[in-house]
Amino acid sequence: METGFTKWIIVVTVVLCCLLELIDTSIVNVALTQMMGNLSATQQEVSWVVASYGIANVIVIPMTGFLAEQFGRRNYYFVSVVIFTLASIACGQSTNIWELVAFRFIQGVGGGALMATSQAILIDTFPPRQLALGQALFGMGVIIGPTIGPTLGGYIVDSNLGWPWIFYVNVPVGVLASIFTLLFIRDPERIKNAIPRPLREIDWAGIGLLILGVGSLQFVLEQGESKDWFEDSTILLFTFLAVGGLIGFIWRELTAAQPIVDLRVLGKSRNLAVGAFLSFILGFGLFASVFIFPIFTQRILGFTAAQTGLLLLPGALASGFMMPVIGKMLQRGVPQKFMIPAGFAIFVVFTFWMSRTISPTAGEGDFFWPLMVRGVALGLIFLPITTMSLAGLQGKDAGQAAGLTGMIRQLGGSFGVAIVGTILERSIHQNRGAMLPNISLYDPETVQRIQAFTQNFMARGFSAEQARQQAYAALEGILMKQVSIITYAQVFSMLGLFFLACLPLVLLIKRAKRGEKIDLNAAH
Template sequence: METGARKWIIVITVVLCALLELIDTSIVNVALTQMMGNLSATLSEVSWVIASYAIANVIVVPMTGFLSEQFGRRNYFGFSVILFTLASIACGQSTNIWELVAFRFIQGVGGGALMATSQSILIDTFPPKQLALGQALFGMGVIIGPTIGPTLGGYIVDNYDWPWIFYVNVPVGILATIFTFLFIKDPESIANAIPRPLRQLDWAGIFLLILGVGSLQFVLEKGESEDWFESGMIVLFTLFSVVGIIGFIWRELTAKNPIVDLRVLTRSRNLALGAILSFVLGFGLFASVFIFPIFTQRILGFTAAQTGYLLLPGALLSGFMMPVIGKALQAGVPQKYMLPFGFGIFFLFTFWMSQKITGSAGENDFYWPLMLRGLGLALLFLPVTTMSLQGLRGKDGAQAAGLTGMLRQLGGSFGVAIVGTYLERNIAYNRVALLPNISLYDPETQQRIQAYAQNFMSKGFTMEQAKLQAYKVLDFALMKEASLLTYAQTFTMLGLFFLACIPMLILIKRVHNAGPIDLNAH
């Protein structure tokens, strides 16, 4: 355990690195249009800038426990920071789209370690009784990062040029590298571990992990744009993911020295449940961050910066509440009682949002619902994390952090993919459902068309042109109403999903802060 100034330097270093990694998952979203113009890329090509980073991330995250043991956690973490920083510079220097995609993949390889390894470092930096406080500080980065990414990206793109969304990583990366090698030490279980010879590594496990999880992430990232299972490529990669994941699970449960020790899940019921809840948390966190900007920018005409500023107060509230909730957990408030409040508050947020979605909504309408979202996420993230990791140290802590991190990210990918598909398809469905309400024989509809036509004729259009424009305006109004209805339904469905998760909380096993979980107990 670390004490004094050294302890807090380590905390600042790893939290900043985790924050950087998460900001980079969303900061590029608002710069894609500028990248397309500068690099002469199509929308399909530029989407790989996001997909390549996510695929690399989700492959590396579960392997961080093994890689830390093999190379030393400090060395692996420091190397990952350097790789992430150098790849950021290379991304900014890219002269064509495929250079940028390649360097984003490398950046994702480095970034994958920044999340899971940061978490395992904090586990060993704080004593068991202060686990909640350490994870509270880590949680600030997890919640705030995806939210401020679009805000920061929007500001940079509006005032500078797209390469600067990568260059901003460099000073933090340099500082983090220096602090890593000066202050972070390996725990005894890792420092005394003997690296395995290359021939003894779990190469089959590595291959199956890349095949299964990498293919699944590819399907989730590209499925909507390729029309899902209408595409032969998506069907092929779905088969790869099924075969790879089933093979990976079998291999890791039977191998003598697995690259990802899945057996830790069988030894701790709370970790197994926490892994599922991490998936749920990632689903809600990323899906809600994904849907809200689309609604405000497509329907209300907000800029990316305006949307980011709206999301920021709720994210800051989450960050502020993390230490408060950490103190409550440290004082003995059980996660089993805290989590239902978090799920309930998140449901209230989604229900409130479904009521606020109108064509005349303004910025003030979303302030308090988004603050409620921030509170709900804080009440979910920290209890889930401490429940999953409580009592796990060294190698087991690193394995658990990697598994929960991977599932949280996969949950986010599933959330974005499902919500994106639901939006696109249900807008069309709701448009068809609303059509019977508009009849050319209806007097009110006729009056509306006539009023639109008169308006266009007053601007110099002929009668025929004015009537055509009037029909277009009516069709636009219909599409807008269908969209509003779909966004409201999406928030409602998201809330019901969270409510449905509450019954599984009865499986949580109470573990007192005074001591670690006995991983040999059955």
């Protein structure tokens, strides 16, 4: 265990790296339009900038335990930071869209290791009595990172620095993290004494099936909406590859003597199995809510990316500041079985509050308290799920469990964004169709509104025909705004109902035995 100055240098280093990795999952979203213009890319092509990073992340995360043992955790972490930093520079220097996509994939390979390995380093940095504090610091990065992304990206885009700077901002932190990793981070004795597996004994089949299954699944989730899901032959192909790869991966990992990801650990702890599913739900709610809110405020209310980011920031900071408080509560024996349902219930309050707050006249102040409630809810959910999932596991089992829950949380986020995006698009069309019968040229109120618009445009110098066309366009704009507001309110309500439906799962949580400890020394 490190102490004093060294301890806090390590904390700052790994938390910043974790933040960088998660910020980069969402920071590019606000710059995609600018990338399309500068790189002459279509919307479908530029979507790969997001997809390639997510695919790399979700493949690497479950393998971090094996890679850290094989090469040494400090070495693996250092190389990952260097890969992430160099790939960030290369992304900014890209001259066409496919160069950028390739470098984003490489950046995701490095970034996946940063998040998973940061948790293990933090745990080794703190003594057992401060275990919850170490987990809390890690949780700050997990919760705050995806929310800060749009804020930082919005400022960069709005300040006219250009999209490459959303990648260049990673470089100073990456350089410092590389230096501090070499100077201050040490491998625990268990990893120092570990004997690397010979190449012939490595579970290459498991690695291949993991890449095929999880990579194909992530591709389907990232690209499904833009390709109209199963109407597209490519999505169908990758769905079959995902199903086949995942079935093969599960079979291989349950039967291999030295699996790359030991799925048998799920059978050793009921709380881990329940925690894995709850991690999926947490990822779903975290990423789906971050995805939907900026779209609403920017498309419907006309907020800038920076304004939207600033709205999200206080709630994210509330989550971060809550983490040490939750850690202290856990140390004092408050059961996770009570804290997790409280967090779920508060998140449901957030979703229904948002569904009622959304309106054409909503301002920045209307969203402050609902988003603060969201921050409190996520703070109550993350840390209890993590500590509950890993309770009672030892050594390699704890490492495998941490990697699994990390991957499942990322997949939950991908499912959340994909499902919410699909519901949004389809519900908007359905709601528009439902409202159209109320707008008719035989309806006196509609006729009066069109006449008023027409006269207004004619007063601005338009001809009678041009004014009428503009009047129809204005009426269509009003209709679509109303339709969008109804749809976004419905989606927030659906998100709340999903969390409410999952609430009974907490009844499956087994209360920890008195004095039971969590061994995260191997939690890669």
